[in-house]
Amino acid sequence: MTGSEDSASAPAPGKKAAFVAVVGRPSVGKSTLVNQICGQKVAIVGASPQTTRNAIRGIVNRDEGQLVFVDTPGRHNSEKKLNKKLLEVSNRAVDESDLVLYVLDASRSPGSEELAVAELLAPLAPRTVAAVNKTDERGADCGRSLEFLRRELPALAADRCFPVSAKKNEGLEPLLSCLYSLAGEGEAFYGAEYYTDQEVDFRVAEIIREQAIKRLRQELPHALYVDVADTELRAGDGETPRLWVRAFIVVERESQKGMVVGKGGEMIKAIRLAAQKDLNRIFDWKVELDLRVKTGRDWRHSDAALRRLIER
Ligand SMILES: Nc1nc2c(ncn2[C@@H]2O[C@H](COP(=O)(O)OP(=O)(O)OP(=O)(O)O)[C@@H](O)[C@H]2O)c(=O)[nH]1
Ligand SMILES: [Mg+2]
Incomplete structure (x- = not known):
């Protein structure tokens, strides 16, 4: 050349x-x-x-x-x-x-x-x-x-x-x-500024899942996934922009919802605050999390759900 x-x-x-x-x-x-x-x-x-x-x-x-x-x-x-x-x-x-x-x-x-x-x-x-x-x-x-x-x-x-x-x-x-x-010789696959290539929604979902599985017991860590439904980058009061996120912890059965929400909503609040803290550390934005629970029946046996969640 x-x-x-x-x-x-x-x-x-x-x-x-x-x-x-x-x-x-x-x-x-x-x-x-x-x-x-x-x-x-x-x-x-x-x-x-x-x-x-x-x-x-x-x-x-x-x-x-x-x-x-x-x-x-x-x-x-x-x-x-x-x-x-x-x-x-x-x-x-x-x-x-x-x-x-x-x-x-x-x-x-x-x-x-x-x-x-x-x-x-x-x-x-x-x-x-x-x-x-x-x-x-x-x-x-x-x-x-x-x-x-x-x-x-x-x-x-x-x-x-x-x-x-x-x-x-x-x-x-x-x-x-x-x-x-x-390792063989070759051109770098990613720019030097990258340490991962994950999309923001996926990272947010994973951080919430980490905080959820840390606190929940028995089958729940395996039975849940996190769905980031909506995100919006908003201007902050000062210089730091705010990332607003609506996410759902999705469980398999109605009876599991109560365990994720906890007594008086304590469990989901603890998950939300801890995830928010981690996300604020990871991103340059101030992250505001709106976290809810819903059921997604039997997702572990659904080919479509598994394809969407696992094959990214
Ligand atoms: N004592 C000790 N614990 C470790 C070490 N590395 C990981 N752990 C713990 O082992 C557990 C599993 O760690 P992960 O990094 O999630 O293991 P993994 O192989 O990625 O697990 P999967 O993704 O489930 O296959 C966690 O509780 C870690 O804190 C280590 O070097 N020493
Ligand atoms: Mg692992």
């Missing part, structure tokens, strides 16, 4: 660019890890399994180049419609990515579900890196996870397996260096 304009848009020589699918069983800490690596809250985190329901991209820009991490739903083998859909999301992310970051939980003994993940990744070992997470947890046995990897994924070199604590931000730098070393 010749001419100053062309050379300005060409990738700098030697710059890396790759998509990294972050894969593993539910609750091993994939989303926590992506958030730490990106230095931003990209994906929501929850104590109950299957918090992540979509492929969520978090972008890391460094002098060496750009890595796009694709957080995925935890791989849980079950015949339920929702689980099958979540597995599809995970499979697609693996297929479409250049590298795989396999996350394991050092505090749990690897069982059949872990074995299924290792089997899936076996043919991909040359482009896989493993993170053995939660090394900070009491009773964590990192050696057990490393031994599992050696036995079940022998093609994965030992120097590609990294003990980490996503929560404490420990051990992430060598892991990231390894991923950069494996």
Whole structure:
């Protein structure tokens, strides 16, 4: 290429660019890890399994180049419609990515579900890196996870397996260096100002869902989704514009509505205020949330609802 304009848009020589699918069983800490690596809250985190329901991209820009991490739903083998859909999301992310970051939980003994993940990744070992997470947890046995990897994924070199604590931000730098070393050269996929490519409505819905599942028990975290019905950017009193949002927490049964609303409306108020606080931190706008509850019958068994909610 010749001419100053062309050379300005060409990738700098030697710059890396790759998509990294972050894969593993539910609750091993994939989303926590992506958030730490990106230095931003990209994906929501929850104590109950299957918090992540979509492929969520978090972008890391460094002098060496750009890595796009694709957080995925935890791989849980079950015949339920929702689980099958979540597995599809995970499979697609693996297929479409250049590298795989396999996350394991050092505090749990690897069982059949872990074995299924290792089997899936076996043919991909040359482009896989493993993170053995939660090394900070009491009773964590990192050696057990490393031994599992050696036995079940022998093609994965030992120097590609990294003990980490996503929560404490420990051990992430060598892991990231390894991923950069494996990434191919190429032009960045996103502008350097981006750390995620999620749309505002989706991020708002996810932050509300995080606050809801944090407070609700039993089946409710799995049974709900959040529907952002309306948003409007309004001029603020001072310089900060206000983002007004009307959103619904959608549950499956009439009887679940009461639990989300809580006694005297206390529960939904707590969810609204906490979500609003988080959203004010994430966005440059002052966010005003109008939050309500409604029923969306049996959405987990509806193909149309699952397509709309999961395949974004
Ligand atoms: N002790 C400890 N807890 C962690 C660590 N990383 C994540 N957790 C906790 O593990 C739980 C699950 O974390 P997530 O990041 O939501 O896990 P995930 O793998 O994304 O889960 P799914 O999206 O449901 O598959 C949360 O309670 C986290 O706080 C860690 O390094 N140490
Ligand atoms: Mg997750």
